[in-house]
Amino acid sequence: xxxxxxxQITKKQIAPGIVVLELAGPIHMGPACHQIxxxxxxxxxxxxxxxxxxxxxxxxxxxxxxGEIVRCFSKMKKSxxxxxxxxxxxxxxxVIKITKVDKVIEMFPTAGEAAVNFRPETKTGN
Numbered sequence: 001x002x003x004x005x006x007x008q009i010t011k012k013q014i015a016p017g018i019v020v021l022e023l024a025g026p027i028h029m030g031p032a033c034h035q036i037x038x039x040x041x042x043x044x045x046x047x048x049x050x051x052x053x054x055x056x057x058x059x060x061x062x063x064x065x066x067g068e069i070v071r072c073f074s075k076m077k078k079s080x081x082x083x084x085x086x087x088x089x090x091x092x093x094x095v096i097k098i099t100k101v102d103k104v105i106e107m108f109p110t111a112g113e114a115a116v117n118f119r120p121e122t123k124t125g126n
Contacts, residue, residue: 029064
C-alpha cells in the first residue's frame with residue numbers, strides 16, 4: 001500500500017507584486033484542488049493577481065489538478081493578472097504538454113525565469 005503525503009503549498013514573494021506558490025506533493029482531484037483554489041482566492045482578495053505555480057516539487061498531476069490550474073489561470077486573467085507555471089518536469093510536464101495547456105499558460109524552467117517581465121511595469125507620471 002502506497003501512502004502519499006497531502007499537497008503542501010508554500011508562498012514566496014519573488015518580486016514586488018509577484019507571488020510564487022510552491023506546490024509540493026500530489027495535485028489531484030479533491031482536497032488538493034480545494035487547497036489550490038483557496039490560496040488563489042486569498043491572493044485575489046489581496047489584489048495579488050500575478051502568481052507563479054512552482055511545480056518543481058509536485059509529484060503527481062491528474063485531470064482534476066490540471067483543470068484546477070486552468071481555472072486558476074482564468075480567474076487571474078479575469079482579475080487583470082496572470083498565472084505562469086515553473087519547474088514542471090517528468091510526468092507532470094508531459095501531462096501539461098500532451099493536453100496543450102502549455103499553449104495557454106506559459107511554462108518556465110524556474111520560478112525566477114517565470115518572474116522576468118511577468119508583471120507590467122507601473123508607469124509614473126513626470
